[in-house]
Amino acid sequence: MFNKSMQRLGEERSVIRELFEYGNARKKEIGAENVFDFSIGNPSVPAPACVQNEIKRLIDTVPPEVLHGYTSAAGAPEAREAVSAYIQKEFGAPMSANLIYMTCGASASLAITAAALCEEGDEFVVIAPFFPEYRIFVEGAGGTLVVAPSDSRFHLDIEALSHAVTKHTKAVILNSPNNPTGAVIGEEELKQLALLLEKKSEEKGEPIFLIADEPYRELVYGTKVPFPMKYYNETILCYSFSKSLSLAGERIGYIAVSPACKSAEEVFAAVCGAGRKLGYVCAPALFQRVCAASLGKVSDVGQYRENRDILYDFLTETGYECISPEGAFYLFVRALEPDAVAFAERAKKHELLLVPSNSFGVTGYVRISYCVSRTTILRSLPAFKELFEEYRPAHPERSEGSR
Ligand code: PLP
Secondary structure (H helix, E strand, O other): OOOHHHHHHHHOOOHHHHHHHHHHHHHHHHOHHHOEEOOOOOOOOOOOHHHHHHHHHHHHHOOHHHHOOOOOOOOOHHHHHHHHHHHHHHHOOOOOHHHEEEEOHHHHHHHHHHHHHOOOOOEEEEEEOOOOHHHHHHHHOOOEEEEEEOOOOOOOOHHHHHHHOOOOEEEEEEEOOOOOOOOOOOHHHHHHHHHHHHHHHHHHOOOOEEEEEOOOOOOEOOOOOOOHHHOOOOEEEEEEOOOOOOOHHHOOEEEEEOOOOOOHHHHHHHHHHHHHHOOOOOOOHHHHHHHHHOOOOOOOHHHHHHHHHHHHHHHHHHOOOEOOOOEOOEEEEEOOOOOHHHHHHHHHOOOEEOEEHHHHOOOOEEEEEOOOOHHHHHHHHHHHHHHHHHHOOOOOOOOHHHO
16 A cells, blocks of 8 residues: 555645646647736746856866766755855845755755754744645655734734744744735834744743745845844745746755854754755755855846836726735736635636635635736736736616616
């Protein structure tokens, strides 16, 4: 026999992936230009030139058996050093290469961190709406996911968090800039969260960790993302280059354990142990080096910003309700009927592929990933208008009596 819960996990279809597959099939049927696929967060802007240049340089200068060989499990020393130096310089936060663990992207960073921290009976608090895979990583590590709501603008609801965080809490997972809302958690909120976690840690008698999931850190529009380690000691940063350098398919990121953690070295050892247990021998060797040379570089965020502005302006003028995202590349739009799944199905009839919010832990919204070509954005606008008018006709038919 085999593990039935793994079978279920494999068979259970990710709504996002399912929609993405549907989109690919539909594109074959009616032409790619006629399908408005807003389903997946696959960066549409190319990696900055430094990435391609560094790949070529490495291929030309490093012997292949070295370039493609194993690195240390925690990562190539040069890559760990470079990440540590970057964090110190960019954020003015203390860091050590000995606390950096190179990973296969944020998913691996999160799965490893959850496994490194989780003991029997532990709870991990997430803030809705949240990235659906958190549940898989936390439950996979043997923990329980506890969902706290955000406030009406998708920012922190400290009161709700203070109820959700208990003596059973091992960590709070914070994702800013946020998928799916684009909200960026500001300094004041972060300070309040840090105060809450300090108080709760004291009551618990041991530290509660803050897991900062930050694949969108650099994708912001006129705002800065405060660096959580500067506000809360027990922070573990789960970073990825998937979005900032448009390298989602290359699987590269890192975990950084704050040197201010009470047991930083032991936590780091647990990270290494969890990576080992989960079978991550080392992160991709070529891309460890490429990313080390590209720290601080970002794909052209201006293109996402323009997509955001075009869509946001058009949708709100049409009558849709949404909050202008401060970061990431997602718009979270209120569905035009209470059932977001039914709304997304109706949107499909207009070739609009939108992700219903249920899988993010809230009802009544759809997520639009606007990391798509400008042409797709522009061509989709009439479809959004038609969809809106289907629900709220611009000129409702007059009754017989009024004619
Ligand atoms: N965390 C969030 C909030 C995400 O949106 C994603 C991917 O979309 C991930 C983690 C996983 O990123 P990666 O592709 O680096 O594994």
